[in-house]
Amino acid sequence: MSAKEQRQVPSDTGLSKQRVVLEATRLADREGVGGLSMRRLASTLGAGAMSLYHYVASKDELLDAMIDLVFDEIELPPEGTDWQSAMRRRAVSAQQVLARHPWANGLMDSRTSPGPANLRHHEAVTACLRRAGFSPLMATHANWLLDSYVYGFALQAASLPFDTADELAEMAEDVYLPQLPPDEFPYLNESAAALVDAGFDPAEEFIFGLDLVLAALEPLRTAG
Amino acid sequence: MSAKEQRQVPSDTGLSKQRVVLEATRLADREGVGGLSMRRLASTLGAGAMSLYHYVASKDELLDAMIDLVFDEIELPPEGTDWQSAMRRRAVSAQQVLARHPWANGLMDSRTSPGPANLRHHEAVTACLRRAGFSPLMATHANWLLDSYVYGFALQAASLPFDTADELAEMAEDVYLPQLPPDEFPYLNESAAALVDAGFDPAEEFIFGLDLVLAALEPLRTAG
DNA sequence: TCGTACACTGTACGTCGTACGCTGTACTAT
DNA sequence: ATAGTACAGCGTACGACGTACAGTGTACGA
Numbered sequence: 001m002s003a004k005e006q007r008q009v010p011s012d013t014g015l016s017k018q019r020v021v022l023e024a025t026r027l028a029d030r031e032g033v034g035g036l037s038m039r040r041l042a043s044t045l046g047a048g049a050m051s052l053y054h055y056v057a058s059k060d061e062l063l064d065a066m067i068d069l070v071f072d073e074i075e076l077p078p079e080g081t082d083w084q085s086a087m088r089r090r091a092v093s094a095q096q097v098l099a100r101h102p103w104a105n106g107l108m109d110s111r112t113s114p115g116p117a118n119l120r121h122h123e124a125v126t127a128c129l130r131r132a133g134f135s136p137l138m139a140t141h142a143n144w145l146l147d148s149y150v151y152g153f154a155l156q157a158a159s160l161p162f163d164t165a166d167e168l169a170e171m172a173e174d175v176y177l178p179q180l181p182p183d184e185f186p187y188l189n190e191s192a193a194a195l196v197d198a199g200f201d202p203a204e205e206f207i208f209g210l211d212l213v214l215a216a217l218e219p220l221r222t223a224g
Numbered sequence: 225m226s227a228k229e230q231r232q233v234p235s236d237t238g239l240s241k242q243r244v245v246l247e248a249t250r251l252a253d254r255e256g257v258g259g260l261s262m263r264r265l266a267s268t269l270g271a272g273a274m275s276l277y278h279y280v281a282s283k284d285e286l287l288d289a290m291i292d293l294v295f296d297e298i299e300l301p302p303e304g305t306d307w308q309s310a311m312r313r314r315a316v317s318a319q320q321v322l323a324r325h326p327w328a329n330g331l332m333d334s335r336t337s338p339g340p341a342n343l344r345h346h347e348a349v350t351a352c353l354r355r356a357g358f359s360p361l362m363a364t365h366a367n368w369l370l371d372s373y374v375y376g377f378a379l380q381a382a383s384l385p386f387d388t389a390d391e392l393a394e395m396a397e398d399v400y401l402p403q404l405p406p407d408e409f410p411y412l413n414e415s416a417a418a419l420v421d422a423g424f425d426p427a428e429e430f431i432f433g434l435d436l437v438l439a440a441l442e443p444l445r446t447a448g
Numbered sequence: 449t450c451g452t453a454c455a456c457t458g459t460a461c462g463t464c465g466t467a468c469g470c471t472g473t474a475c476t477a478t
Numbered sequence: 479a480t481a482g483t484a485c486a487g488c489g490t491a492c493g494a495c496g497t498a499c500a501g502t503g504t505a506c507g508a
Binding site: 032034102109110111122145147149151153156160161184186187195205208209215 | 256258326329330331332333334335336343346347350351354359360361363364365368369371372373374375376377379380382383384385403404408409410411412414415417418419422424429432433436437439440441
Binding site: 039058 | 464467468
């Protein structure tokens with residue numbers, strides 16, 4: 001039980017940056033980013049509000065750390081498969097993580113400096129593409145396109161009031177269609193009907209677009 | 225000068241929902257969404273804070289209205305050309321509008337109910353796709369893919385600390401590269417160098433990915 | 449002249465992030 | 479044993495926030 005070497009370990013009672021950031025993301029998952037205040041966070045940790053400032057310089061830094069923790073949850077592209085499988089896997093993982101932490105997307109645009117997990121991730125993805133034969137420039141194009149798709153999809157999915165095909169079917173009749181006079185929005189009505197019929201599911205939709213994107217990128221692999 | 229018919233017109237001195245929402249987006253453009261408070265907004269309008277609540281039920285409703293005003297700025301897909309040109313035109317317009325109002329992206333995920341301009345836009349885009357031969361289901365796929373790309377790109381672009389190729393070149397040496405030890409991030413270093421060489425420009429990057437997406441969607445047009 | 453409606457406002461409450469200065473404990477040097 | 483130092487954590491206070499509530503004044507129809 002020498003004291004020195006376990007100083008960094010967060011004892012069950014003591015605080016630590018890890019514990020603060022982790023509990024903050026849990027709180028944000030539960031109550032949304034609006035429900036995350038330093039006072040509330042502190043009280044779920046059994047501490048006073050100002051104690052947090054020993055581990056985090058400001059709320060902004062806390063938010064940055066939370067974002068980086070989210071990036072840390074995303075699977076890196078696995079090695080040892082073709083590049084499309086690897087990228088699909090990490091894209092799906094990213095989509096799931098962003099669905100788990102819906103607040104993360106909204107935070108991204110305000111914080112400009114990437115954290116370590118973000119950088120690590122970016123490096124791994126770029127490595128995967130380069131090894132698959134993409135030139136540095138084409139790898140950048142691919143990265144932008146893939147990330148745009150992942151983030152944009154998450155953004156759209158987050159603003160849907162339903163998560164599954166069943167929930168959509170329920171809502172369509174009660175909420176959506178009443179807002180859409182058929183003479184003003186004929187095509188949206190047609191779409192809504194088709195989606196309910198087909199059992200639209202966001203997770204499947206993500207894969208559909210993702211595969212289109214991956215296929216579109218294939219020709220870049222040996223160009224440039 | 226009968227009084228009745230110009231009641232809705234915002235006289236130069238009087239307030240109106242239009243004036244409130246418009247000034248709010250101007251304020252947000254200038255100072256970011258964090259700088260938009262009811263008090264500050266009121267004072268730029270030369271009014272008391274509580275006066276705003278005669279035109280807007282809450283700040284949330286104000287934000288919704290601002291988002292819808294942003295949608296209203298986006299060009300609808302023009303009729304009378306092939307669908308790819310039409311969609312490219314509206315996508316580029318959307319990208320420009322989102323770049324002009326960087327705060328809009330971050331707001332999207334929290335507000336779930338689309339405003340009238342949003343619906344009108346969605347209807348027009350769907351109509352364009354349907355008339356081009358997409359089935360209702362394929363039109364939905366296309367819509368999701370395109371919108372994901374547009375929003376996701378805007379999100380990424382907003383978190384870049386530079387806007388043009390020249391600014392990137394300046395920043396790369398001073399800010400970026402020092403954060404990227406070459407032994408830990410070899411591929412990111414390689415990328416950064418390639419981008420500076422090639423004169424990476426976000427606007428061009430957008431078009432590049434967009435054209436890939438449009439081409440990938442072409443086969444869906446006659447399927448399904 | 450009165451009444452009523454409406455555009456607008458001042459004050460107040462609870463909450464936020466956080467600056468500042470204070471506690472208590474643990475450990476080192478004497 | 480004692481004093482000194484470092485640091486984890488806290489209490490209070492300040493200015494800004496969204497907005498509930500109870501006004502105030504002006505315009506206009508009766």
